[in-house]
Amino acid sequence: xxxxxxxxxxxxxxxxxxxxxxxxxxxxxxxxxxxxxxxxxxxxxxxxxxxxxxxxxxxxxxxxxxxxxxxxxxxxxxxxxxxxxxxxxxxxxxxxxxxxxxxxxxxxxxxxxxxxxxxxxxxxx
Numbered sequence: 444x445x446x447x448x449x450x451x452x453x454x455x456x457x458x459x460x461x462x463x464x465x466x467x468x469x470x471x472x473x474x475x476x477x478x479x480x481x482x483x484x485x486x487x488x489x490x491x492x493x494x495x496x497x498x499x500x501x502x503x504x505x506x507x508x509x510x511x512x513x514x515x516x517x518x519x520x521x522x523x524x525x526x527x528x529x530x531x532x533x534x535x536x537x538x539x540x541x542x543x544x545x546x547x548x549x550x551x552x553x554x555x556x557x558x559x560x561x562x563x564x565x566x567x568x
Contacts, residue, residue, distance in 0.1 A: 451516060453497070455558050466487060473485055474486050505560045515553070515562070519562060525542060540553035545565075
């Protein structure tokens with residue numbers, strides 16, 4: 444028996460708006476979209492990172508709305524944050540925090556999605 448992975452589960456306002464960010468801007472692949480006729484659930488994946496998105500008719504509550512010092516909703520471990528930041532700049536992705544070395548020993552950057560969820564893409568320095 445094995446545990447195959449873990450993925451954040453984000454309540455979103457609109458599946459379409461969420462996919463505009465994850466698929467079209469951040470380069471994630473849509474691996475699940477249900478039901479096909481009027482989707483309210485999606486799973487997006489890029490390499491080893493996956494995120495479940497679900498439209499349920501309630502307002503999202505990202506961590507940044509709860510506490511300023513715990514604003515990340517997901518940490519995505521990347522081998523080369525500098526190269527990924529460059530790729531995202533070419534896709535016109537807006538960074539909520541630019542590429543930098545953080546005070547807690549990481550190097551990376553932040554992106555805020557359509558619902559305010561904050562994704563940190565980085566690695567330990």
